Amino acid sequence: MRFDELFEQRSLVASKLKDCLRDKGYTKVSFAKKAEISRPTLDKLLSGNIDSKTTFDRHIHKILKMMNMTVDELMFYSAQRSRSVVAVYSQNAPENHEMSDAARKQYDLLLDIIDLCAVYY
Template identity: 60%
Template structure:
């Protein structure tokens, strides 16, 4: 994908018509779309940054839209698009695979009334909840 001239026509009939050079002006939108693409592709931020050869802090700045240097932005977006095998138009028109419904807990009330969890099970449950909390950090 090379740099070329173009005009920006945002969301015309549900499609974006934007060239690579104009992405910097829409970096917040680009960051939101990238975050969805990366998540839906099954990557964590760490695994994606390694695959794209981008530092984790730089990836975070790209995803939040806070990169303030156009050449840095262009260079890293090019790497990201290559890893995702996407064009600019595909990125900007990307829709998340599905909305994730957040569920606090799933449980069944079929245990006997006198049942109580033993200490080993409580410890294992606590560890499992810690792992889930750690995973939430990446998304």
């Protein structure tokens, strides 16, 4: 797909972009800041409700450059179904430290809460 064709497919672009941001662990706020896009503009991009082709093109170009992705990589992006978590539990944790079952359940619950917040935030 060519870059010039993305505006006509902005609903699909929005869906792919949402999946990509979620899988890479970004919040809307953190991503907007890193991509140097205002939060309201990012919301319009993610909802597919941006009316200006010029604004759309400029910001999608920023996003692709920041994420080091091509148009095809974005459009053929497939959401990751499994959740793999990479986290630093503590700078002082022993090298072979593993979370207990209770800690793992609490951590997974917090991740679920974060996912819910991402929907509404």
